[in-house]
Amino acid sequence: MNIKTAIKYLVQNKDLSEKEAQEVMFEIMTDKVTPAQFGSFITALKIKGETAFEIAGMAKAMRSVSLKIDLKQNLLDTCGTGGSGLNWFNISTACAFVISGAGIKIAKHGNKAISGKSGSADVLSELGVNISLKPEQVKRCIEDIGIGFLFAQTFHPAMKFAGPLRPQIGIPTIFNFLGPLTNPANASNQVLGVSNIDFVEKISKALEILGTKYSFVVHSESGADEIDVEGNTLVYQINQNGIKRRKTRAADFGLPEGRREHLIIDDISQSSKKIKKVLAGEGRSERINLSEDTSCRNIVIMNAAAGIISAGKANAFQEAAEIAKDSIDSGNANKKLEELIKISQELS
Template sequence: ALRIKGETADEIAGLASVMRSKATPVPVTGPVIDTCGTGGDGSFTFNISTAAAFVAAGAGLKVAKHGNRAMSSQCGSADVLEALGIKINLGAEAVAQCLETVGIGFMFAPTFHPAMKYAAVPRREIGIRTVFNILGPLTNPARAEYQVLGVPNEELGEKIASVLYRLGTKHSLVVHGIGGMDEISISGGSLVWDVTEYGVSPPYEICPEDFGFEKANMTEIKGGTPDENAEMLRRILNGERGAKRDIVVMNTAAALVAGNRAS
């Protein structure tokens, strides 16, 4: 019903605050960042923000990745990480240890938001974006105060930027690939809202050429099954060039800006 009516920033912020208070917290030292999208954009790309999380961690950011299995797509972050052989259901202390030792940790949403397990089956059955897609990126159990958060449309971008400000983010970038992507796009322009504890910037537009890349067709960044996406991530992280690598670089760059490692 909320989706049909349209969620307001006040409603989203209120729901996120309650979910944050009920989540199992992850003890962290120092600043952490999360890279994620709301999903539900229907573009069926590979796991771009998950790949960007690894690259951002390699660049020195401490990445507390919060995610789940696929709800309205073929492969969620938990699915691809599991296919890579990563144990996805670690508890809070183990995730904290990962963050301290290797600079990246994964928090499987059902483990840290036990009350939400009752919503999992209905979400999967509905098969479209619901308010829970929006709340997931806003309820990081490590209380990430730095984020890159992708949204599938401009209207939601405005709302989420406002919500992040209300929730007290230190520095976040809300991004939207024009044409419907909840990532910075390689196929055309993208809108960016820069959010700090002092306010929200008007959205500005960036394009692949700003990064020295050529535009690419959406078919070049399509995903597949968890095993197929895992192999794509391996190839990207091993240095394979192409549109998939380029879009990961673009979204990693956003993380470095949000994490105040670049400008």
């Protein structure tokens, strides 16, 4: 199906099949559509409402034209959609080091901030990581130290057409949600945060269609694309047995509730400092009145725990949280950050 036909379908409120969505997205990614056609297509899709099959098809097209890393082993990604407007520090980035410190291979996919204060690429650069490595260099990082960063701007050159047009449209579109589904290392396991409640189930079903081995999709009642340290979080668990939905909160991880206000940052530097404190083991406390450092530590432990379960290293949140704590308190998580800084600079 070409984009003209797809637009006609969408304005008639007809869904596209997975294959049709993939074909249209491939046209977009290979620069075979005009800006007017692009804007019409994604706006019509937005008005109709995206289906899981359309999302999966478009993600497949993006994957097909991205630069790739071929590692024949299970890899885990911690990546969210962003867009919550909460301006929290980079929790999923901190989690990547904690999970890696527990012996799990990480292919961290991410980008610079679009709407928030700090994207994963921004904060990693601030921490001293060279984020602009080529695919073979990132592969070397994963092989040698067990963690690598896949910078979206490097690995998705086909976005050069659609990228500049997205801000001109002025509304959130499907492109706000495709990034976490297009890991160039084909990560088999994910912890994927979604800030828009309307997309949580759709993204979960899309992951199932795309063949994920074991993933979590999470959405906090606060609107965060993280498992929240305060209040409830909606969790979709996707594996070969299907999709299960549940709610969770800090007590399920054996942790006291923290405070969301403790997670807020004003700039990249503040996010970097919070990550350094967490990885240095600051914030260990069993007190009821929690400090800012403890709230930051605990939310990283909770989200890392989901990754540890999805990688098959634990079966329950509380068990996984203990593994995450040990990764931090043993110094292993911080060591992974130091190793990534060192090898990424040496390879540049």
